[in-house]
Structure formats: C-alpha cells, structure tokens
Amino acid sequence: MTGETILVTRPQGDEKILTDLLHERGYRVIHEPLTSIYLDHTQRPLLERALHDEPDACIITSRHGARALAALSDLRDLFLICVGESTARTAQSLGFDRIAVAGGNAAKLIEYIRGAYDEGSRFLYLSGEHVRMDLEQILSQSHMQVQRLALYEAVAATQLSDTLVEQLKRRQIDAVTLLSTRTAKIFSALTQNAGVREGLTHVHAVALSAAIAEPLLAYSWQGLHIAHEATLASVVETVDNMFQS
Numbered sequence: 001m002t003g004e005t006i007l008v009t010r011p012q013g014d015e016k017i018l019t020d021l022l023h024e025r026g027y028r029v030i031h032e033p034l035t036s037i038y039l040d041h042t043q044r045p046l047l048e049r050a051l052h053d054e055p056d057a058c059i060i061t062s063r064h065g066a067r068a069l070a071a072l073s074d075l076r077d078l079f080l081i082c083v084g085e086s087t088a089r090t091a092q093s094l095g096f097d098r099i100a101v102a103g104g105n106a107a108k109l110i111e112y113i114r115g116a117y118d119e120g121s122r123f124l125y126l127s128g129e130h131v132r133m134d135l136e137q138i139l140s141q142s143h144m145q146v147q148r149l150a151l152y153e154a155v156a157a158t159q160l161s162d163t164l165v166e167q168l169k170r171r172q173i174d175a176v177t178l179l180s181t182r183t184a185k186i187f188s189a190l191t192q193n194a195g196v197r198e199g200l201t202h203v204h205a206v207a208l209s210a211a212i213a214e215p216l217l218a219y220s221w222q223g224l225h226i227a228h229e230a231t232l233a234s235v236v237e238t239v240d241n242m243f244q245s
Contacts, residue, residue: 003026003027003028004027004028004174004175004243005027005028005029005030005167005172005173005174005175006022006027006028006029006030006173006174006175006176006177006239007029007030007031007032007164007173007175007176007177007203008022008029008030008031008032008177009032009033009034009176009177009178009179009183009187010031010033010179010183011033011034011035011036011037011064011154012033012036012037013037014063015031015033017086017232018177018232018235018236019031021232021233021236022236022239025236025239025240027239030164030167030173032160032161032164033157034156034157034183034186034187034190035154035155035156035157035182035183035186036154036155036157037064037128037152037153037154037155038152038153038155039068039071039072039151039152040068040129040150040151040152040153041072043072043149043150043151044072044073046149047069047072047073047126047149047151048073050124050147050149051073051075051078051124053122055122055123055124055147056079056117056121056122056123057078057079057080057081057100057117057121057123057124058078058079058080058081058123058124058125058126059080059081059109059113059123059124059125059126059135059146060080060081060082060083060087060091060126061082061083061087061106061109061125061127061131062083062087062127062128063086063087063090064128064152064154065087065126065127065128065151065152066080066082066087066090066091066094066096067090067094067152068126068151068152069091069094069126069151070091070094070095070096072151076094076095076096076097077098078096078098079098079099079100080096080098080099080100081099081100081102081109081112081113081123082099082100082101082102083102083103083104083105083106083108083109084101084102084103084104084105084230084231085101085104086232088101100112100116104229104230104231105209105230106132106133110135110138110139113139113144114139114142117144119142119143119144120143120144120145121144121145122144122145122146122147123135123139123144123145123146123147124146124147124149125146125147125148125149126148126149126151127148127149127150127151128150128151128152128153128154129150129152129153129154130153130154130182131148132181132182132211135148136148154182156182156186157186157190159190159193159194160190160191160194160196165194165196168191168194168196168199168200168203169196169199171199171202173203174203174204174243175203175204175205175206175239175242175243176203176204176205176206177206177235177239178205178206178207178208178212178216179207179208179212179235180208180212181211181212181214181215183212184207184212184213184214184215184216185215188215188216188218188219191219197219200219200220200221200222201220201221201222202222203221203222204221204222204223204224204225204242205219205221205223205224205225206225206226206227206235206238206239206242207224207225207226207227208226208227208230208235209226209227209230210226212226213226223242225238225241225242226238
C-alpha cells in the first residue's frame with residue numbers, strides 16, 4: 001500500500017476506471033468533478049437532418065459523444081470512427097456495431113481518416129461545445145467535408161468544494177490528474193480563486209499530454225509530469241513512477 005492521496009477531476013460517471021486503477025495500486029482517491037455534462041436536446045432535429053444526408057461516417061472523439069448520439073437518435077447502423085478504445089467500448093455498449101478505432105489521440109484520428117478515405121468523403125463530427133481541434137479545417141486540406149454538431153456541453157464548476165479547499169490547505173492532496181486542457185485551465189483558475197495556489201507547491205500534477213500540461217506551467221508544483229501515452233494506464237504508470245522511484 002502506498003497511501004498517497006490522488007485527486008481525480010473527471011466528470012461524474014467518468015471517474016470510475018481511473019479511480020479503480022488507482023485503488024488497485026493502493027492509493028487513496030478524492031473525486032472532484034470540474035465539469036458537468038449536459039445533453040443539448042435542441043440539436044435533435046439538426047442531427048436527424050444531418051444523418052438523413054448519409055455521411056460516410058460519424059466521428060466520435062469522446063464517450064460523451066457516443067452517449068449523446070445514442071440519446072438523440074435511434075439509429076444504430078451508423079459507421080462510427082472512434083478516437084480510442086474507451087470511446088469505442090462505450091459506443092458498442094450502446095448498440096453500435098460498425099466501429100473503427102483510430103488509435104487513441106487526435107493526431108492518429110486524423111491520420112486514420114486521411115489514410116482510409118478518399119477526397120470528397122463527408123463526415124459528421126459529433127462533439128461537445130468546446131473542442132481543441134478544428135476537424136473541419138484540418139480535413140478540408142485533404143478535400144474532405146466535415147459537419148460538426150455540438151450535442152453536449154461540459155459546463156465548468158464555478159468553485160472548488162469546501163472539503164477540497166481544506167485538504168489543499170492542509171497538504172492532504174499528493175497529486176492531481178488532469179486529462180484535458182480545459183480541465184487544467186479550470187483547475188488553475190479555481191485554485192487561484194480559492195486562495196490555495198500556494199498549496200500546489202506540495203502537489204504533483206499529472207497531465208495526459210504536453211498540450212494539457214501547458215496551462216499548468218505558470219504554477220509552482222511539487223512536480224509536473226506528463227504521461228508517456230494518452231491513456232489512463234499511462235497516467236497510472238506515471239503516478240507509480242512518481243511515488244515509487
């Protein structure tokens with residue numbers, strides 16, 4: 001048993017896999033969701049029209065996108081290009097069975113689409129309100145068409161819980177895992193607003209990628225660590241390496 005306390009910041013319902021992996025290795029886990037997911041039901045007519053146009057495939061870059069599609073459409077014979085295994089498993093559990101897995105990150109997703117499809121291919125990109133990459137612009141360079149529909153929104157928390165603020169003040173948090181650029185920015189802003197920025201000097205930050213780590217560079221941490229791969233297993237491995245070296 002290692003005994004360190006790890007803060008997980010994923011939305012409610014998304015934390016289980018990471019939490020279980022950390023528990024298996026003996027860590028204590030605190031879950032503080034920094035965003036809440038809300039489905040946009042007003043997009044249903046637009047989604048129906050877009051699917052009626054029969055795109056070559058639907059691009060899904062998160063489990064929330066798969067869940068939103070399943071909630072807003074009864075169709076299950078659509079061809080889905082999922083960014084990674086986790087998204088693909090979620091889609092499959094919702095009844096979709098025509099699925100391609102693109103490799104786990106945005107770069108591999110783009111590489112897969114460019115390699116598997118011809119010029120003139122048409123895609124429906126089902127995303128959240130906030131996205132990091134402009135797939136429409138990127139794939140237009142390969143003469144492909146992308147229509148994006150934002151089916152859900154990840155609404156940012158407005159403050160940290162009183163419990164977490166006290167834990168940070170008392171130096172009871174050993175590490176925080178941050179798996180998206182937006183979550184990293186939210187965490188940075190909320191710790192600043194709560195007046196616990198100085199407490200981060202005793203906390204290790206673990207980012208899923210270098211891009212996610214970028215908003216964290218302005219803060220003084222016990223250590224800032226980047227996972228070798230954009231996977232939950234790599235995040236846990238990074239945590240292990242921090243505390244067992």
